[in-house]
Amino acid sequence: MSGAFIAVDWGTTNRRAYHVEQGSVIATERDGLGVLSVRAAGFPTEVAALRTRFGPLPVIMAGMVGSNRGWHDAGYVACPATVETIAAAVVQPEEAVWITPGVHIDAPERADVMRGEEVQLLGAVAAGLAPGDALLCQPGTHNKWATLQQGAIVDFTTAMTGELFGLLKDHALIGSEMAGAVDADASFRAGVDASAEADLLATLFGVRAASVLGKRAPGEAAAYVSGLLVGYDCRARLREPGQTVYLLADGLLARLYRAAVTIVGGKAVMVDSQASFVAGITQIRNFMS
Amino acid sequence: MSGAFIAVDWGTTNRRAYHVEQGSVIATERDGLGVLSVRAAGFPTEVAALRTRFGPLPVIMAGMVGSNRGWHDAGYVACPATVETIAAAVVQPEEAVWITPGVHIDAPERADVMRGEEVQLLGAVAAGLAPGDALLCQPGTHNKWATLQQGAIVDFTTAMTGELFGLLKDHALIGSEMAGAVDADASFRAGVDASAEADLLATLFGVRAASVLGKRAPGEAAAYVSGLLVGYDCRARLREPGQTVYLLADGLLARLYRAAVTIVGGKAVMVDSQASFVAGITQIRNFMS
Numbered sequence: 026m027s028g029a030f031i032a033v034d035w036g037t038t039n040r041r042a043y044h045v046e047q048g049s050v051i052a053t054e055r056d057g058l059g060v061l062s063v064r065a066a067g068f069p070t071e072v073a074a075l076r077t078r079f080g081p082l083p084v085i086m087a088g089m090v091g092s093n094r095g096w097h098d099a100g101y102v103a104c105p106a107t108v109e110t111i112a113a114a115v116v117q118p119e120e121a122v123w124i125t126p127g128v129h130i131d132a133p134e135r136a137d138v139m140r141g142e143e144v145q146l147l148g149a150v151a152a153g154l155a156p157g158d159a160l161l162c163q164p165g166t167h168n169k170w171a172t173l174q175q176g177a178i179v180d181f182t183t184a185m186t187g188e189l190f191g192l193l194k195d196h197a198l199i200g201s202e203m204a205g206a207v208d209a210d211a212s213f214r215a216g217v218d219a220s221a222e223a224d225l226l227a228t229l230f231g232v233r234a235a236s237v238l239g240k241r242a243p244g245e246a247a248a249y250v251s252g253l254l255v256g257y258d259c260r261a262r263l264r265e266p267g268q269t270v271y272l273l274a275d276g277l278l279a280r281l282y283r284a285a286v287t288i289v290g291g292k293a294v295m296v297d298s299q300a301s302f303v304a305g306i307t308q309i310r311n312f313m314s
Numbered sequence: 315m316s317g318a319f320i321a322v323d324w325g326t327t328n329r330r331a332y333h334v335e336q337g338s339v340i341a342t343e344r345d346g347l348g349v350l351s352v353r354a355a356g357f358p359t360e361v362a363a364l365r366t367r368f369g370p371l372p373v374i375m376a377g378m379v380g381s382n383r384g385w386h387d388a389g390y391v392a393c394p395a396t397v398e399t400i401a402a403a404v405v406q407p408e409e410a411v412w413i414t415p416g417v418h419i420d421a422p423e424r425a426d427v428m429r430g431e432e433v434q435l436l437g438a439v440a441a442g443l444a445p446g447d448a449l450l451c452q453p454g455t456h457n458k459w460a461t462l463q464q465g466a467i468v469d470f471t472t473a474m475t476g477e478l479f480g481l482l483k484d485h486a487l488i489g490s491e492m493a494g495a496v497d498a499d500a501s502f503r504a505g506v507d508a509s510a511e512a513d514l515l516a517t518l519f520g521v522r523a524a525s526v527l528g529k530r531a532p533g534e535a536a537a538y539v540s541g542l543l544v545g546y547d548c549r550a551r552l553r554e555p556g557q558t559v560y561l562l563a564d565g566l567l568a569r570l571y572r573a574a575v576t577i578v579g580g581k582a583v584m585v586d587s588q589a590s591f592v593a594g595i596t597q598i599r600n601f602m603s
Binding site for chain 1: 390418419420424425426427456457471472473474475477478481482484485486487488512513514515516518519520522523524526527529543546547550
């Protein structure tokens with residue numbers, strides 16, 4: 026297929042839509058209308074509303090809209106996953122609307138799933154922003170780390186780094202110490218250093234002990250815990266000294282992961298995740314029959 | 315000092331009191347009157363009430379009653395900590411009432427604290443339930459692992475194993491999968507096995523992936539996550555094959571830790587924690603001037 030279309034990155038809590046013409050973005054909009062905000066029967070109406078604004082175009086969607094909490098379960102393709110295998114497995118909930126599948130690992134010893142991130146990962150290569158053989162990272166609530174070979178997703182790991190930080194801050198005993206701001210500062214770097222201990226359950230309690238003993242200034246614990254978790258995550262993934270990580274991130278998460286990757290001995294290269302998504306979904310569309 | 319006395323193990327949410335005479339328990343009672351349930355000015359009244367029931371005896375207390383949220387901050391003694399150093403540092407908030415200090419590690423690279431557990435640890439040795447050179451473990455919300463040499467606490471580590479389990483169950487995305495019962499069953503053992511990965515952030519998300527892909531029966535995830543955390547905790551602490559761990563625990567926690575210690579290659583010996591507390595506080599009293 027070719028020609029103009031509407032691409033939608035439809036997540037759990039947010040949605041971003043693009044009017045794409047000949048691989049370029051003519052218009053884009055972002056809103057908080059994630060799948061949790063839409064009734065099961067409400068998706069056709071929402072798609073009609075997108076067409077009112079962007080034109081009566083084909084719509085190709087990725088992300089949680091294809092989960093069992095979304096519009097229509099689009100299933101998963103296995104690794105190695107490519108734009109071709111994903112294009113061949115799209116589902117069509119109504120005329121001129123397609124949802125791309127996720128990617129899963131379903132081995133006896135290990136299970137993992139992604140839904141939406143695969144479009145950015147494959148798109149980063151399609152857009153020439155990352156090489157076909159690379160380690161890519163998408164920081165977030167559930168961090169994705171993906172190994173690409175010859176442009177295919179051959180393996181990936183999800184780490185609940187961001188979710189655990191939120192749980193500790195909001196609900197743990199040490200949460201009362203985690204009121205300060207987080208950035209890639211000296212406290213964050215101290216946490217990344219401490220993550221070398223590989224003893225997360227103990228280093229986390231150390232935050233409480235340091236507070237009780239007056240060893241850490243108030244306001245520093247949040248950045249330290251962030252460094253501890255992000256550092257632990259990066260150390261588990263970077264197995265070779267000097268390894269390059271392509272980071273699909275911006276803002277604070279980009280700063281934190283760039284700092285942590287560097288401290289643990291890697292090299293960080295920033296990649297534009299929106300440009301990657303558009304390149305990925307355009308490639309998938311090109312391969313759709 | 316010698317003669318009959320009232321010993322109180324006064325924790326955050328629970329309290330246990332013993333009428334001790336010549337090293338034997340004449341009477342004991344347990345209630346939910348932890349320090350969080352007592353107003354700062356209410357402690358003298360509570361002690362008077364204990365004397366009404368047990369007799370007009372000296373009172374020696376350990377635990378969170380000696381913290382800044384308790385009756386009177388009893389501070390900490392450093393490692394190596396013994397019944398002698400603790401007895402020499404008791405504080406006396408009113409006549410014939412003493413509170414024992416906690417134990418801390420306050421090194422440049424590491425901080426840790428305990429308050430109350432030290433009495434059980436030293437008492438296990440005093441009662442002959444553990445040798446003077448031993449690794450002891452007190453499972454709980456904040457697990458204590460202590461190394462004793464010649465009957466002194468020379469090092470210890472706190473792991474937030476129990477607290478993290480509760481946080482995940484009550485607040486994490488995978489919490490919705492953790493509805494089943496926990497015991498030292500096949501699911502728990504599978505979690506202990508998986509903890510060898512030393513990649514906690516990823517193995518925890520694997521619980522979600524396994525659920526989405528239908529790889530784990532409903533009701534098995536809670537025991538699996540428990541095994542993952544307890545196994546990770548034990549592996550971080552047991553550094554020698556065949557190492558013996560003296561477990562101050564009973565009931566479910568005793569079953570879980572005994573199973574995990576055994577799976578990771580150690581040997582578990584159960585120790586009566588109440589008998590240890592009474593022996594420890596009696597020894598401390600003997601050394602008080």
